[in-house]
Amino acid sequence: MTVDPAREAGPPAPSGGRTFHARGGRLGPARRARLDEALVGLAPAELPRGAPAWRLCGRQAPTLVEIGCGRGEAALHFARAHLDWNVVALDVHRGGLAHLVAVLADLGDADRPPGLRVARADALVLLAGLEDRSVDVIRALFPDPWPKRKHHHRRLVQARHVALLVSKLRVGGRLEVATDHGDYAQQMRRVLDAEPHLSGGSVGRRDRPTTYYEARALAAGRSVTDLSYRRR
Numbered sequence: 001m002t003v004d005p006a007r008e009a010g011p012p013a014p015s016g017g018r019t020f021h022a023r024g025g026r027l028g029p030a031r032r033a034r035l036d037e038a039l040v041g042l043a044p045a046e047l048p049r050g051a052p053a054w055r056l057c058g059r060q061a062p063t064l065v066e067i068g069c070g071r072g073e074a075a076l077h078f079a080r081a082h083l084d085w086n087v088v089a090l091d092v093h094r095g096g097l098a099h100l101v102a103v104l105a106d107l108g109d110a111d112r113p114p115g116l117r118v119a120r121a122d123a124l125v126l127l128a129g130l131e132d133r134s135v136d137v138i139r140a141l142f143p144d145p146w147p148k149r150k151h152h153h154r155r156l157v158q159a160r161h162v163a164l165l166v167s168k169l170r171v172g173g174r175l176e177v178a179t180d181h182g183d184y185a186q187q188m189r190r191v192l193d194a195e196p197h198l199s200g201g202s203v204g205r206r207d208r209p210t211t212y213y214e215a216r217a218l219a220a221g222r223s224v225t226d227l228s229y230r231r232r
Contacts, residue, residue, distance in 0.1 A: 052134040053168070057086035057117045064137040065168075066090060067123040067156065072100030074141055074208040079113035081207070085136075086115040090123045124161060127168050135168045138175050142213045145181035157188045159195070166197050169231040176206060178226045180217035185225035192229050200229030 047055055053063040063086040069075045075089035091097055097120055104112060119126075127135075143156040152158075157177060165175055175198065179185050192198055203226050214224060 047129065049129050050131045051129075052131045053088070054086055054134070056088050056119075056130075057115050059086065059115065061086045061115060062136040063088065063134070064139060065123065065127065065135050067138065067140040068092075068143055069100065069118075070096040070141070071212050072096065072103065072118070073211045074139075075116065075118075076100065076103065076113070077209045078207075079116040080111070083113060083115065086117065087113070089116065089118045090121050090126065092120060092122060094120070124156075124164060128164060130168055132167050133170050133173075136170055136173045138165050138169060138173075139177070141178045141208070141211060142180060142217070143177070145179060145184040147181065147183070152187075155184065155187065157184070157191055159191055162191055162195050162198075166195060166231055171231055173231045174200075175229045175231070176227070178206070178214075178224060180214065180222040180224050182223075182225075185227075188225070188227055192227060195229075197232050198229040199232055201227065203228045 053065065054060050057063065061084060064078060065088045066075045066078075067090055069089035069091045070093075072089055075087050079085070079087040089100065097118065100118060104116070104118070127138075140156055144154075146152055146154045162175075169175065175192070177188055177192075179188065189201070192200070205224075206226055206228070210218070217224060
C-alpha cells in the first residue's frame with residue numbers, strides 16, 4: 001500500500017462545476033492528525049502530464065481507479081482479492097478517508113494490499129492529467145445523485161464526463177457504476193448507451209461488499225442498479 005497528506009485547498013473544479021457536494025464532517029484532533037500524516041493530496045501537477053495510470057501506485061500493473069471511494073470497503077476488498085492489481089481509491093471527503101486510513105493502519109503487513117493507493121483528490125481533475133488508454137477499470141459506486149433537476153448538470157455520469165473517463169480506459173477496459181436513485185439509473189443508462197465507444201448494460205451484483213451507503217439505501221427499501229460497460 002502507498003498512502004500519501006491531504007491539502008487544505010481542494011483541486012480546481014472541472015468545467016461545469018464540481019460533481020460532488022463538499023461535506024465538512026468533523027474529525028477529532030487525533031483522527032485528523034492521523035489522516036494528515038497518512039494522506040497527501042494528488043494533483044496532475046505532481047506527475048508528469050500524460051503519465052500512465054500505474055505511476056500513481058509506483059508499480060506497473062493493471063489499474064483500477066475508484067471515484068468517490070467513501071469509507072473504502074469496496075476498494076480494500078478488491079485490492080485484497082487482486083494483489084497483482086493497482087487500486088487507486090479517490091475521494092474528497094475527509095471522514096471516509098479517515099476511516100479507511102484507520103483500517104489500513106490496523107492491518108498487519110501481511111494483510112495490507114501492496115497495490116492500494118489512497119488519495120484526497122477530485123477524480124476528474126486527476127484523470128484528465130493521465131495518459132489516455134492507461135486505466136483498466138474505472139468504478140463509481142453510488143455517486144452523488146444530485147436529485148434536484150436544477151442540479152442534474154453536476155452529476156458525474158453525463159456525456160462530457162463519460163467521454164473523459166472512456167478516453168482513459170484501455171480497449172477492453174470497464175466502466176462500472178452503481179446507484180440507488182431510480183432517476184439517476186435511467187440517466188446513466190441513456191448516457192452510457194449513447195457513448196459510441198462503450199457496450200454493456202445492467203448486470204447482477206458485482207464482486208464487492210455492501211458498502212456503508214449501500215446498506216443505508218437497502219435499509220430504506222431502495223433498489224440498487226449496477227451497470228457495467230466495456231470500452232470497444
